[in-house]
Amino acid sequence: MNYIATLRDQLQGMATGFVAALPSFAIALFVILLTWIVARFATKLSDMLVGKTDIRPSLKNLIDTVVKLAIWVIGLFIAAVVVMPDLTPASLLAGLGIGAVAIGFAFQDIFENFLAGVLIMVREKMRIGDVIECQGITGKVEHISLRESHVxxxxxxxxxxxxxxxxxxxxxxxxxxxQRRHEVVVGVSYDTNLDHAADVIRRSVEEVDDVLASKGIDIFAQEFNSSSVDFLVRWWAGSTPRAGWESKDKVVRAIKAALDDAGIEIPFPYVTHTFKETVPVSQIGQQNKPTP
Structure with missing residues (x-):
């Protein structure tokens, strides 16, 4: 058997087949280029139509992605049929079904994040601009994509x-x-009239500009502490973290000033100190010596 002649015949056949397929490859490339143009045009058209509605930005991104993905799937299928005329939708779906199982196991985390991104975009809660807290992460949502979110x-x-x-x-x-509710704990001395103290605290909180007094202010005698009777003070103010910090700062200052004016003491907690005798190093070992 002449192996060299056989190899030469096979290479010539492959070269002839490649040259014969060049027009099909050119048409497939043109189809891909046309798909890219149509996908960009469809995305801009989708932005124009969706932009006239009050739809959420995250859902708008999802619609753009779905439109672009659908156009690319159709375009790539047409290009594949041009290159391989024997390819049918049934055979393509069968091949995709077998490959999807293998790809699913290999890229399980990626698909999990992808599906989670779709569901996050569809649901109404957690919009771009919201301040969230999850798994120790607190911050403002800046971007939501199909795989990840930026906080x-x-x-x-x-x-x-x-x-x-x-x-x-x-x-x-x-x-x-x-708006959301904020709170702080205030302690008064045991010799204080609690009704009078609660009234002083309430009036001081109501005078703070950032407090929504119309939604109510709660003053609860909470517990007997070691050196004080503690009040839980709750009020409504802005929901952002900065609004909460600013309102709490003003409320604490107002309560302190009002209690001072009313002569009501905010006691320090009692601290028990244990004093130990300090012995110089030179005297160590001489303390237990018998006296001559």
């Missing part, structure tokens, strides 16, 4: 969070509404 921490760092974490774990949305 800007209150200290300025950007945290990239996989969508599966935000979907599978409880998420506290601090800015879901414009």
């Amino acid at each position: 800007r921490r209150l200290s300025g760092e950007l945290t990239v969070v996989p969508n599966s974490i935000l979907f599978k774990n409880p998420v506290e949305i601090l800015t879901d509404v414009d």
Whole structure:
């Protein structure tokens, strides 16, 4: 058997087949280029149509992605049929079904985050701009994609969070509404008239500008502490962390000034100190010597 002649015949056949397929490859490349143009045009058209509605930005991104993905799937299928005329939708789906199992096991985390991103975009809660807290991460949501979300921490760092974490774990949305309740504990001495102290605290909190007095102010005698009777003071103010800190600062200052004016003492906690005798190093070992 002449192996060299056989190899030469096979290479010539492959070269002839490749040359014969060049027109098909050119048409397939043209189809891909046309698909790219149509996908960009469809995305802009989708932005124009959706932009006239009050739809959420995250859902808008999802619609753009779905439109672009659908156009690319159709375009790639047409290009594949041009290159391989024997390819049919049934055979393509069968091949995709077998490959999807292998790909699913290999890229399980990626698909999990992808599906979680779709569900996060579809649901109404947690919009871009909300301040959230999840798994020890507190910050403002800046971007939501199909795989990950960008959360800007209150200290300025950007945290990239996989969508599966935000979907599978409880998420506290601090800015879901414009106002939320804040609280602080205030202690007064045991010789204080508690009704009078509660009235002084209430009036001082009501005079703070940032406090929504119309939603009510709660003053509860909470517990007997070691050196004081503690009140739990609760009020409504802005829902953002900064609004909460600012209102708490003003409330604490107002309560302290009002209690001082009323002559009501805010006691220090009693601290028991244990004093130990200090012995110089030179005297160590001489303390237990018998006296001559």
